[in-house]
Amino acid sequence: MPRLLVIDDDRSVPLMVRRAVDGLQIGGEPVEVSAALTASDGLRLASTERPDVVLLDLVLPGAKGRDLFDSLHKEDPKRPVLFVTAGGTSDTAIEAMKQGAFDYLLKPLDLPKLRELLTTALESRRLMSTKVGLSAQAGDSMPTDLFIGRTESAVQVYKSIGLVAAQDVTVLVRGESGTGKELVARAIYHHGKRQDKPFMAINCAAIPDALLESELFGHEKGAFTGADRQRIGKFEQCSGGTIFLDEIGDTTLPMQAKMLRLLQEQRFERVGGNVTIKTDVRVIAATNRPLEAMVDSGEFRGDLFFRLNEFSIDIPPLRERGDDVLLLVEFFLSRFKRELGQTELEGIAPEAVTYLRHYAWPGNVRELQSVLRKAILHSSGPVIVPKDLPAEVRGGTAEPPKETGPPSDLRPLLEGAFAENSDDIYADSLELMERYVVTRILDRTGGNQSRAAKMLGITRGSLRNKIRGLGITIEQVIGSDD
Numbered sequence: 001m002p003r004l005l006v007i008d009d010d011r012s013v014p015l016m017v018r019r020a021v022d023g024l025q026i027g028g029e030p031v032e033v034s035a036a037l038t039a040s041d042g043l044r045l046a047s048t049e050r051p052d053v054v055l056l057d058l059v060l061p062g063a064k065g066r067d068l069f070d071s072l073h074k075e076d077p078k079r080p081v082l083f084v085t086a087g088g089t090s091d092t093a094i095e096a097m098k099q100g101a102f103d104y105l106l107k108p109l110d111l112p113k114l115r116e117l118l119t120t121a122l123e124s125r126r127l128m129s130t131k132v133g134l135s136a137q138a139g140d141s142m143p144t145d146l147f148i149g150r151t152e153s154a155v156q157v158y159k160s161i162g163l164v165a166a167q168d169v170t171v172l173v174r175g176e177s178g179t180g181k182e183l184v185a186r187a188i189y190h191h192g193k194r195q196d197k198p199f200m201a202i203n204c205a206a207i208p209d210a211l212l213e214s215e216l217f218g219h220e221k222g223a224f225t226g227a228d229r230q231r232i233g234k235f236e237q238c239s240g241g242t243i244f245l246d247e248i249g250d251t252t253l254p255m256q257a258k259m260l261r262l263l264q265e266q267r268f269e270r271v272g273g274n275v276t277i278k279t280d281v282r283v284i285a286a287t288n289r290p291l292e293a294m295v296d297s298g299e300f301r302g303d304l305f306f307r308l309n310e311f312s313i314d315i316p317p318l319r320e321r322g323d324d325v326l327l328l329v330e331f332f333l334s335r336f337k338r339e340l341g342q343t344e345l346e347g348i349a350p351e352a353v354t355y356l357r358h359y360a361w362p363g364n365v366r367e368l369q370s371v372l373r374k375a376i377l378h379s380s381g382p383v384i385v386p387k388d389l390p391a392e393v394r395g396g397t398a399e400p401p402k403e404t405g406p407p408s409d410l411r412p413l414l415e416g417a418f419a420e421n422s423d424d425i426y427a428d429s430l431e432l433m434e435r436y437v438v439t440r441i442l443d444r445t446g447g448n449q450s451r452a453a454k455m456l457g458i459t460r461g462s463l464r465n466k467i468r469g470l471g472i473t474i475e476q477v478i479g480s481d482d
């Protein structure tokens, strides 16, 4: 569970923090808040509880906030520390940010801003501390995100990560939205030389350009209207660490020029400043845009593209990853079963699997996750059946799974038999009934024959004979066992 420690002698601050994180989920878990009123208690709790983020008041009786920050930072240089400071006295906070503090807030605290900053800090901590394992190499005690995939294209991605991680060079990760670019960036970080230093992720498309510039490079007081104090940017704050620039194809040309200089010289100036600052960051960039075509049309700088493209990793879309879809379904099914507390869930019926396998997944793995999560929540029984899947997934398959006629087919069967003067009506009707019942039960149990036999009240052997005799084919069944 993500933990947050508040060190402040003002008792109203922890109360406000608890309100700010109320209902917040980080990596699917709620946030736990503890509080210390003094510096010594704060240090003690920091080392016993190992919080993921610390919110620290700069002015504490009998202690210097800056010294406290130094101790906290030394103990865990990757742990985000947010400062709370009374208006006007932010110099210490700015100095601390140069040393790697995460950000600072002014008193009186503003609840939405507090929630936003705490979320970013907790999320950032999660990205740094949740290792990314490749394929099936989980097993150490650290929390692990897994990059799932066994097909040739996935193996190619693993090889590229392995090749480039330790080299400390810039990497460009390419792929459609939701294919796992951030996961790959984190895998590079976790397998690289800078894994003991911070990892910061910035989505360049989510921040307006003017703000992005000061977010990355910082600004001086008075640099523009509203710049009422100096700001330290991520490239300065994250010196020694790794920065993940997501959606780099969405930046403007002036921004690209500044990034190119940073990549070439590791130097920059804050917005409105003339002091050149030296840094040491590893950049991992990602995009889903066609950068070559953008270079041709003048939307993206060719020199920046060549600099970024020295080493690139292409992640193919999910629809080109064959049976990896099924592996991912299995993986997420057991994860969501656990996270959503759906202990009754047994698996997915073969027909539903067929739909999932044939759908084109325009939103890639992210869409697959969301479809499965919703299907689990919508399913009324222990097995996910086609009706639990959204219409677009059911509509997308080239060959819709065959439906076995319900017993209402009995009427045409009987009428046909009367017309033909059949003398085998009893056997034909029973076969229709049997086929319907056996298929429905197998569907319900996700193809699990033991459970189906139990529900039908017959032995496994006679169920097997019936399946064979009726010519019922059981396609792939995906279970949800952890």
Ligand SMILES: Nc1ncnc2c1ncn2[C@@H]1O[C@H](COP(=O)(O)OP(=O)(O)OP(=O)(O)O)[C@@H](O)[C@H]1O
Residues within 6 Å of the ligand: 145, 146, 147, 148, 149, 175, 176, 177, 178, 179, 180, 181, 182, 183, 184, 246, 288, 328, 365, 366, 369
């Ligand atoms: N191969 C994979 N194995 C397991 N989980 C995956 C895999 N690929 C992606 N995911 C999961 O899918 C979700 C989306 O992945 P991610 O955010 O890395 O995609 P992205 O390509 O960076 O997307 P965007 O371009 O929209 O930012 C994440 O929750 C990620 O953990």
